[in-house]
Amino acid sequence: MKKRNTALAVAAGAAAVALALSGCSTSSSSSASGPVTLKVWTGFTGGDRPGYAQIVKDFEASHPDIKVQMTVQPWDTIQQKLPSAWLTGQGPDIAAVSSDPNAVAQYVKTNSVLALTDTGSGKDQINTSKLAPGTVKEFTYKGKLYGIPANFATLSLYYNKKLFQQAGITNPPKTIDELAQDAKKLTTGGHYGISLADNQTIQMWPVLQWLEGGDIVNGKGCSVLQTSAGQKSLSTWADLVAKGKVSPVGQTGAEADSLFSAGKAAMEINGPWAAPGYKSAGVDLGIATIPTGVDGTSVTLGSTAPLSVSAKTKYPKQAQEFLAYWTSKSTQEKFSLKTGFPPLRTDMTDDAKLTADPTVSVFASQVGNARLYLPHVPQATKVDSDGYVPLIGKITRGTSVASATKDAAQTIDGLTGCSQ
Template sequence: MRLRKTAMLISAALVSMLVLGACSSGSADSGDGPVTLTVWGWDDTVAKAVPGFEAANPNIKVNVVNAGSSTDEYTALDNAIQAGSGVPDVAMFEYFAVPYFAIPGKLEDLGKYGVDSVKNDFVDAAWNDVTVDGKTYALPSDYGPVAMFYNQDTFKKAGIDQPPATWDEYYQDAKKIHALGSDYYIAQDTGDIFFLLSLIWQAGGRPFTVDGDKVHIDFTDPATAKAVAFWQKMLDEGLVNTKVTAWSDDWNRTLNDGTLAAQVTGGWLTSTLPQRAAQAAGNFRVAPMPQWNQGEELGAENGGSSFGIPAAAAHKDAAYKFLEYFTHGGGLSSRVDAGAFVPDKPVLTSPDFQGKTNDYFGGQKVGSVLAEGSKDVATGWQYPPFFEWARTTYTDLVAPFYASGQGSLAGILDQWRLRMIAYGNEQGFQVD
């Protein structure tokens, strides 16, 4: 969860950066060293690529630093840029944060390094995530194609032999599962904006459009309205557990005992679920995201991150060498072996990845399901450059609705829209 205080620090930094721009305090280098690179990020697998890179580039040393949570890192990076010192050579960004740093000039345009030569090796939607106004500002590092994680045993108890292929089937299955008992649900939700946006994304809604500093926000188009209305129906009919919060002890308990029968979320749950629901080992399976129309193969994204080079970094050429190495080159295999789910097509289509079975998921070849989900993620999605602030505000708005059941998701989204318009215009953007 993001803290309002931290979000306000970020917004304050954005005001000054929009006025002053981001200037480079470092100089370009040949990339041959001797230099020491500082890499900020919270992805533990990045360090796995360091030994191989340093062996191949003996004049470049790499120091990977965990700068805290994503919000902590963004705030620290803004502060370092404003202070003109302590700026890392490479930094990690959630996909939605890339525009925030790119638009005011705080990230290096990677075009000068020939980044387009690796474009086709990345999942299309992931490449879209790191592209702002036609320029590439980061390289995709990990990915969250939406999939459905479901407890096969609970489904069978409810008379369900196959995971739902459509959202209509999902709705019918939700009623069957809830009929098992008052504590049985097909889903839990206490206001996860990324889940709701993934429904909208897959349905074809594009509520945010960004063109430079111009931002348009609209939650009333038919595709968006369809997705919102569907989830409102699920909530109205009591088919969703709105008392259990994700990542809580209660969430773990319901996953373990099977009363929470499914979770529609990013593919990264494969690395988390075995620890959180150890007692359900062998029961869970992974299926594609249910479709809005029978026979479609459309997906969405929930989570994922990238790495870019701050415009004020001191060793940009060497930084790009390492950036390309661990996101696309020789360091990729060590990260995949350590559990990273990467949006790299050669990895996702490889026989080793596709054919590997997972004991926790009953021997299922989970990689092939997630690889297909990555390919199916629809492109064209955009986040506003102030989304870090916006998602905290959404949480504040939606919490009373989930606590009381009063109001509607559509009404909350409209309130959110108005707040984003006011805030974005205050920050120097043109928002309508």
């Protein structure tokens, strides 16, 4: 169900499975006059995998001069093999380098990735102006673009219609205040109002903070948890969990999913990958956009994985042509309808086929409002695991927000190298 990876994977991994056999060697054409062969590595082994396979199949059909061999393997395997493979020129032409979008930085430092130059609005160009917000900046270093979003997922509010009806609540919450009120009202009769995870999960708590006017770090990578706004944004939900018992404490993402799937929680913040599992579990499922924040703004968390080109590829033009096809409107429409994921573009909110799909339309409508988690923050993974996750664990168990944020700020600033 939920994407489970401490690096915030958009697509979870299982056993390594190859879509096509691919060795660790630089690509070459099948013959002197034959088509070019691009080798691609990805970690997309989850339920969205058929969507990526379809992209490859359709691309080859429309580009007979280019073949694509896509190998699917666990993220850990890619992260172990890819750095040395690209340094020696023995790796794939294109790779989803990690489930962590910040990982592109390490390949930029070692000159292992190609700066993408074939951008624009042409048919075979990467239209960066239409990509999901934050993604172009996330993959840009020193003014050069080194990757594109392989996918983009937004978080929405799942709710159990049956439990809402039993509690006398007609509609899902529209505002953050209503979300808090409903969470309390729905916590009754052995049911929790909301199922919140704080570890081994794609983060839900930053969304709550943003809606309450707070944040984790500023543009310099310095913690703002200890500021009055930061503390206030955590206090409401810390109290609701620690004192109001609206959610179990210390849940992993999988545990939070199971609680909602079993009908023991009325709400959960989750991504599009969860919908099929909840439906098959028999949940009387409703999906709504994330409620608006205290100032009336709309925001949710967006997650992505980067797709980059090897600096040593023999086929930079064809590789970028493949990325342009991958991010095109027609491709993204087909991918969304097949997988339930929203498109990674901002110019498809009025797409008739997507708006007609009740699941896709909710997630797609929030693409323009989505924010990435800890973008361009040095050591973002450790900021999450060593700073933010322990913070949420403390405040939901009764530690004062003032004390917990002070400790978390010291940890975070030490990791990012912040010196205010």
